[in-house]
Amino acid sequence: MTRAVDVVVIGSGVAGLSTALGLAATRDVLLLSAGDGSTPWAQGGVSAAYGEDDPLDHWRDTDIAGAEFCDPRNVRALVEEGPQRVAELIAHGARFDRNADGSLSRTLEGGHSRPRIVHAGGDATGAEVHRALRIALQRTGVRTMSGRTVGLVQSDSGSIVGVLVQTDGHVTQIDARAVVLATGGIGNAYLASTNPSAVRGDGIALALRAGASLVDMEFVQFHPTALHTGETSGQLPLVTEAVRGEGAVLLDAHGNRIMDGLHPRADLAPRDVVARAIEATMRRDGTDHVWLDATGVAPDVIRRRFPTVLASCARIDVDMVSEQIPVAPAEHFLCGGVRTDRNGATDVPGLYAVGEVAATGVHGANRLASNSLLEGLVFGRRVATALTLDLPAVDHGRTHEVSPGEDREPERIRSILTRYAGIRRDGASLNAAADELDALGNGPLATVARSVIVAATARQDSRGCHWRSDHPHSDKRWDDHIVVHLDAEDRPTTRHLQRSEV
Incomplete structure (x- = not known):
């Protein structure tokens, strides 16, 4: 019809x-x-x-x-x-x-x-x-x-x-x-995300297959404070940074403030800064979360301003009025x-x-x-x-019809992207991701994952939410945008685009 x-x-x-x-x-x-x-x-x-x-x-x-x-x-x-x-x-x-x-x-x-x-x-x-x-x-x-x-x-x-x-x-x-x-x-192209499960990049894969190009795919933002529920996959509840706007602070496993001295705005620094600081703290301490302490915020403010967060915390038996909230970054x-x-x-x-x-x-x-x-x-x-x-x-x-097809092993693809293209990246890991994805076909999720990987591999500097430990500083030689398009074999490939051309 x-x-x-x-x-x-x-x-x-x-x-x-x-x-x-x-x-x-x-x-x-x-x-x-x-x-x-x-x-x-x-x-x-x-x-x-x-x-x-x-x-x-x-x-x-x-x-x-x-x-x-x-x-x-x-x-x-x-x-x-x-x-x-x-x-x-x-x-x-x-x-x-x-x-x-x-x-x-x-x-x-x-x-x-x-x-x-x-x-x-x-x-x-x-x-x-x-x-x-x-x-x-x-x-x-x-x-x-x-x-x-x-x-x-x-x-x-x-x-x-x-x-x-x-x-x-x-x-x-x-x-x-x-x-x-x-x-x-592309939230659920990763294992853990604040996005609902249906959000996984299908539109991006369709556009690529039709001949459109992508840009800036390496810039995947991780929210610093998703609620740490113990789950490592699926949609995680969000703890809005407005909680920090009302005075809550981030603490490590020893009770020390994480953001002190790291940025002039401390706990209200931009998201990429806070997410990297939390990831580094978790890696240093060998933990899978940090703590958000909102106990200094007036209880009536919490109940009036954050009923959603309050209810999410209650579901894991945390009272954010009187107890610290376990949080970790998520896509x-x-x-x-x-x-x-x-x-x-x-x-x-x-x-x-x-x-x-x-x-x-x-x-x-x-x-x-x-x-x-x-x-x-x-x-x-x-x-x-x-x-x-x-x-x-x-x-x-x-x-003619344009279809992105189906993925053979979606969970494996999500695992690869999570492991190699999260907050912390490096060339060797990105190359390993590309090699592992080569065996997983050209379905929509695989296409999205490859697009992130090839863009992150091409950008050999760090800026914003793209941080490479092997190129930890911003470099003016990489002021161009990275454009992704499909090659003759329907694989994402990159070219550079000067900022004046965007």
Whole structure:
């Protein structure tokens, strides 16, 4: 069975919902979903500089956290358009936390120079943003469809002209003049992640197979404080760094503060700095976690601001009001992804990408806290604006199917990526990873893992969340971006791209 629409949006997280909502009044849109992605799990909030807070300061904080590797034009769009997108979200019914005088409550998180994080439900911001966008989209009457996207339809001239969706064992072809990937990052390409299990890079593998290129795939961010539950695989509960923003501190096994003297902002340093410090502490002490001490935070503040974290801790019999919280880093966010322009267009005509699957350059080499929901809101609207103004022309040529196939040993692939491309990397380990992956075929997870490995191998310096113990310093000779594309044998390979060309 074949259907036809103007635009297919794949993914129902904040980026996909924002894109579909922005198109609802002007285009025939179909939203495809195989789950809600990472958005409902986001705890901290949405960063927005308004009032006495200057967007230029937000720009600087973003660039510093990103190891000065960000795209300045897109960061400017992020910080200047962000407050308007938040205001629209409130108009759609989002209920953000407010102070007694009715103003929005704003908190401080790692890497920010001032409190600018608006939040909802204390630490349930993602769930509230998702709820508000979903209800707003339902009011428009945009059609939605649940199912797994198993392929793209590509014309022989190279344009993407549709998708293949599997529902209840049947595959439906949906023709479209544009397809927007909003499929999230690569979290569960690793053993332990803060992402739900469905987020594992399928959209990235699809884009590569269709001829798109990736950029900055070596920059995989690990959140410093996932709750240490004793599990070593699957989705781990997040302990938002807003807990540290309220005064909690990181301690080693001996009760010493981990971040003292390591960074001017101590426990509120950028995530890459804190994650590396925790990893080094665990390696030194031979432990599998460290401690987050929030006992100095007023109990009423904890109960009001962090009900989600409080409940997660209670499930492992920890009372965060009176006891220290066991935490360890876990894979959290992909700073790179499918290479796009400012409006989400990829190298492939008719194919767009937005949100964590896309590489807009706003995160540079390390994402600033609470810029991810903001990116989905801002760039979702930018993609919608571009497709409202101009749709790709109808391509009536012959077509073929593009499918990433299936993986033979997904757990082994996840183990390889976790072992060799985590917080700490080196050339010998990356080469070993490449050798082990060679025997595991070209399925989507293997393709994603290889993409991270080849990019991390190519970048022989350290910056942001890419840290190589054999090249521990940033080197101007590596100021170029690493682009990944498939070679003639469908294996990821790299080339260098000057920053001026991005």
